[in-house]
Amino acid sequence: MINIRTLKKITNNGGLTLKNGKPITYKSGWQVATEGMETTDMQEAMKMIKAYGGNCGIWFADGVWYIDKSHRVNTKREAMEIGRAHNQISILRWNGMRLAYC
Numbered sequence: 001m002i003n004i005r006t007l008k009k010i011t012n013n014g015g016l017t018l019k020n021g022k023p024i025t026y027k028s029g030w031q032v033a034t035e036g037m038e039t040t041d042m043q044e045a046m047k048m049i050k051a052y053g054g055n056c057g058i059w060f061a062d063g064v065w066y067i068d069k070s071h072r073v074n075t076k077r078e079a080m081e082i083g084r085a086h087n088q089i090s091i092l093r094w095n096g097m098r099l100a101y102c
Contacts, residue, residue, distance in 0.1 A: 001054050007042050010060045017070065021054025026072055028048035030079035030100075035059060040064055057092075057099040075099060 001021030010016065016023045017031060037048050045065035049056055052069045059066040072094070073079050078093040083102040090099040 002049070003058060004046060007045060007058070007060075007065075010058065012063050012075050013059075015057060015059035015066075017057050018054050021049075024073065026094040029072045029074050030076055031057065031072050031094065032068050032082045032086075033070040033088055034077040034082065035088045036066060038064055038066050041063035 002018065002023070002070075006023075018024065032087045039045055039048065040063055042065065044065055045058070048065075048067040049058065052067065055069065055071065056069045057066075057070040059068075073082065076091070076093070080100070080102060083091045088102050092099060
């Protein structure tokens with residue numbers, strides 16, 4: 001599982017994806033969130049990460065930590081369906097690290 005030092009290294013508008021508590025990247029597919037939480041407290045962010053079992057996306061912007069329970073799917077269609085069903089704003093395409101808006 002990542003620790004508080006890892007969170008401290010994330011710069012503004014930066015983030016990472018975790019699988020089983022460890023940073024991971026993929027060459028293909030789509031990442032989509034089904035729920036999320038936000039906080040301005042780094043310790044609270046760590047609690048959220050643990051609550052999701054270390055399977056989440058982390059984003060830090062303007063003093064706010066966004067922690068989303070997310071998972072990878074193979075197709076854009078599937079990611080869009082999941083994203084729309086869970087009122088997500090966007091999904092992430094791993095190849096090229098681009099967003100597609102739901």
